[in-house]
Amino acid sequence: MRPENYETQRQPPSHEYELNIGPNHPGIEGNYAFKLRLHGDEVIEGRADAGYLHRGFEKLMEGRLWIQNLAITPRICVPDPVPMEISYCLAVEDLCGLEVPERAKWLRVLQAELSRLAAHLFTFGGHAATTGMYTPMFWGMADRDLILDLFEELCGGRVYHIYNIPGGVRRDMPPGFIERVSNTIDYLESRLPDYDNLMFRNRVFVKRARGVGVISQQHALDWAVTGPNLRATGLAFDVRRDDPYLVYDQLDFDIVTEDAGDAWARALVRRKELFESIKIIRQVLAKLPEIEGPIRCPIPNPLAWNVPAGSTYVRMESSKGELAWYVVSNGGEKPYRTHVRGPSQMHAVQVLEKLSVGCRIEDVAQIMFSLDACPPEVDR
């Protein structure tokens, strides 16, 4: 994807100049580069330059047993790993015809929503920092850590959980876990007014974010924008409600939308989704004690596991947008082909390139963070 590879270098006119943001730059998310052509403060052209985090996961997965690929999946999107794990498992379960026990489904929803909370807190920090406010970043990181503590307790890993396996989850909750999750989300909810005062009611942030990086609803649909970015253009589309998986059809939550389609609206959608996730987690915590039974259905020996031939497309709503796996099996013990339809690639490449044209240099970083693109997932 490096532009040099397919395009001869142009000499910019004398009144223009080039500026690289990234691959190592505080204003870029992760190892990702964005090349700008500027006229004064105004961006004339922006070219995404991805590939710094390319680890070849999709190809790598073709050479590893179905179960061994579990360790790769959370690494595709580091800030929000759980949907990656779950959707890969859903794909394998679909191909194998495995019936996931009810308790495992609820545990998966619990993880998915905790992961969404953690990912949104992470993003607020980044977004605020690009507007010069560092306190929300510190707060976001500190509060996210409380969720990582919960994950550590649940599955022994803070970031790379590898807790889901095809057929269910690896282990049940430890004793007292429901209470501790409940305490943490109570605390997080109590923090929301503080975030509001600091960020969402802050004149400076509002003024910086409003009207920047506007996507119209039509453009959003044309450009395959999904998730909070799409909902910020006023379209109430959410895979959890429109194509329910796991037990989302039994849960009561609202699809948050905003109309403006700008960076402000996108931040606000995420802010309101925090509350919706907390609502979902409360319902799950209330339901879990009622559901007894296994946490995993019987699975074959992982070293001798042929997945029946076929292909499947499984999608989920991650914190970044619509996440899908296309998995093809030729009946062997390794995938024939896997493909991740990650939301971030659209957001970080084509959408960012289009939104940056005509904006001011200081808003480019903010636009990228407001799109919540995840470079490891762009590159995979």
Add this chain to the structure above:
Amino acid sequence: MSRIDPNDKGSILAPLKNLQFFGRKAVTESLDPRPASANYRGFHLNDWEACIGCSTCQKVCDNAAITMAEVPGLPEDPEKGVRNLRPAIDYGRCCWCALCVDLCPTGSISLSREYVHTCTDPELDSYFVLPDSSGIHGVAYDKGWAKHAESDMVALERTDMPELAPEARIGNFDEIVDGYDRNQGIIEASRCVQCGMCHDACPTHMNAPEYIRAIWQDDIEEAVRQIYRTNPFAHTCGRVCTHRCETACSVGHRGEPIAIRWLKRFAMDQLSHERVKQIAAEGRQSSPSGQRIAIIGAGPAGLTAAYDLAMQGHAVKVFEAMGAAGGMTRYGIPYYRLPADKLDNDVDVITSLGVEIQYDTRVGTDVTMEQLRDDYDAVLIAVGLWMGRSTRVRGADAEGVHRAVELLRKVADGESIPVPKRAVIIGGGNVAMDIARTLARLQKRKHGQVAITLTALEDIDHFLADPDEIREAREEGVEILDARGPQEVMLDGQGRATGLRTLKVLSIFDGQGRFAPKFDDADELVHDGDMVVEAIGQAADVNLLGEALTEELEWQRGRLRVDEQLRTSADWLWAAGDMVRGPDVVSAVADGHRAAASIHDHLMISEQAA
């Protein structure tokens, strides 16, 4: 939730409300070192006592982070399934997924609750660590992620083998075990973790992991090909092998071992006999070597050697005293364990390679050893153990006292034997079970009921017979009394056996491990029976050698002395099988291979020299 109006312009004062946090304790304050959560996936711990070095962790490792390192000084015993290998972890590769823990057959590996790998010790200035149970930094942290029933991924339960119910099998000699169907075979094969402990434990080192995997892949021809690489007695061993592989199987440490023997049988039963013959002949030397080899005894050892030598292009002639081939597998093992047609198939595969078997020819009388020595380039003697040993207690030579091997041979040969109303068997090995169960069937047919008492010196936990044999014998109505030593055969007025008097055994061996049974004189029993059968072991009948040769050869404790390559002290004569090794089909097969390789090498070297 506090409402935020999207059109709200915000206030410059709102952030100031958070000034209240100035006095709050910082969340980044450093903590004292503390253990991680109870499930934490930290650094590896490995209980070296429990670890068997099977390398399953290495196989499932996502990142090839595990290397099996040889640790000299640790126990190594292929027969028990123990290797002196231990996993060494490359923490530059490890991703702490803990699949090694979840798939560990023994449960020896776990992950600790230790967070940090920092070390100033130059010895540990590495990411490559051989963990034991003390933790990689020598600091005792508790186990974090460890073996747990919920996350265990080892398939511990064996696929049940369908077999005839005791009522259905007792009146006849039908085969008891049905064998797996295709589905069951594949499922059972899928349990294997491919550690190869079975291969190491097997006397003939069968490629069990390879054929099990081929079965799992539904490639039966490949499975049969792998079986024939090391064992031409495939049907036989698939049914009656002593399956030491299963004793060594790593999955058997916490669960039931893979049914390796039944899988071999499954593969053989799935494929047509004609195709088996084609596969068995693959790789055969097409041009004859011109060398001629005589083999005495068409049992597993002799015919295995014949198979190998024929594959190498030699002309092989087998001399068999009986009217059919198979040796003890035919004349010692009852049909309900090994049907004759399956043994015929094994023999037919070997004769189809051009091996000539001359039946009803007893070497020593019909043809002499000297003639064989002069007519052939090499001679292999593999005559087995055909003479039943006697307890030599008082009355052991009376009428009504029999040797198990002789009765079994007569039954297999279709001769009639006296069927007693009540029988007493002496012995606790597989031959004792065979004769007990054979007599039980004959009793059921003739008298309508089973009345058999089996007595053995050993206590039930140390019986030499397979546990399955013991269970099945009991199911069929055989009374088994353990730890009873025979004292005398009770006789009636005409000198016929009427029973056996036994004493309770206190110990079998003395302090030096020599056979010196001690009995409890107070605990005496007399078991009634009009037949007493001794099944306490067999000896080789070596009269065929003739006096001169017997004198010439070297002997060791009554057995022909052979070297590692099974050469006797005469340079033209090899000996193999039960007569030099002890009774076991698969060991005889292993011997056959070894003898064949030795003979082949000898012939090739002498050919080059000439």
